[in-house]
Amino acid sequence: MGEVDAESRGDHSSNWRAPYRRVLIAIPVGIAVLEAVTVAWGWAAGNRQLLKDGLDWSYDVALYGVAALTFGREARAERAVAGFVAAVMAAAGAHTLYDLWDKIVAPRPIEFVALGFAAVSAVAAALAILAGLWRFRRIDHPIVQATWLSSRNDAISTTLYSVLNLAARATPELRWPEYALDLLAAALAFQASFAILSTLLRERRREKP
Template structure:
């Protein structure tokens, strides 16, 4: 029994990496904090890109929490959770695209200075989390989804800063809306990647194991020799 618990036997539950668990807790708190910062700044600045990024931070905080919950579960449940997370990412993308269209009709001019400062702060936060998650980027579907979320966040932060520069230079809200649209499309792309990876893992996990080859029959002559 001791040998089995130490890894001598196969198990449906993978060992939990304590370092990965700590990284997820750090990522959860960083994203929860940045959600509050960007939500307030987005409404104050009238920026769709910042609001979209705030929703993204909230979604990531929830994803990290889910990841912590499924760390010790069987691989099939981790893959199913990744499917749910992928659907959430896709919903985020649709939400951002719809919000961008709504703000296009309103014609609001966001505050470029606020967008730039908060975007840079968010970039620092995501780069810090990304550095911690780098070693786990090629893990299972659940780990991959966590890495993709952080990577896309960093790209979105750079885009928000570019949008701030565009708004400042053109005195128009179109750069903000353009970046929000790109962020929505990134969310849809990441959702497709995560869900495809999770489905593949589920198919591989449910596939029946190949039958063991039958032992070769012992020739009768050999049996007779042994008797002698």
């Protein structure tokens, strides 16, 4: 009954904490390795888009890394981390909008090999993270909700990006689907930030006498 009961009871059981901590530690380590490979390739090839894709992983390394370091500490520290994650998600949304503007002003060339590597690695990483956090998604805990919402957003946006990138290779003159997806990704990031802050407010209300 362990995991199912832990989910249904929210944060009232600690059975989920040890497996969640292991997943939380593995995620930033794996992402950091992928980021290093992508950035090194983009730098060596002089590929601006691939370099940008690699640096984008920094958000996830920071998000999951800080969450892993503080999970299980006092409630105040966990709430602070959840607030940090909400800020990171809001920053990611703003960065996505800026990147959209930059794409419109200076359209980037489409390169088959680099784009294929970035798309496949991003989807694989996003789905692996989503699978790792899936069983914890119903636990009403600030850090759990923060990491779950982040993984959900990544899985949706990266999968859609990959499909649109394939379409872009076939019809390089068609750019509006990519721009529309940027708007969706930004909206998801802002929604996640709002949801995390809402969870924090519920936690504070429960603590009040």
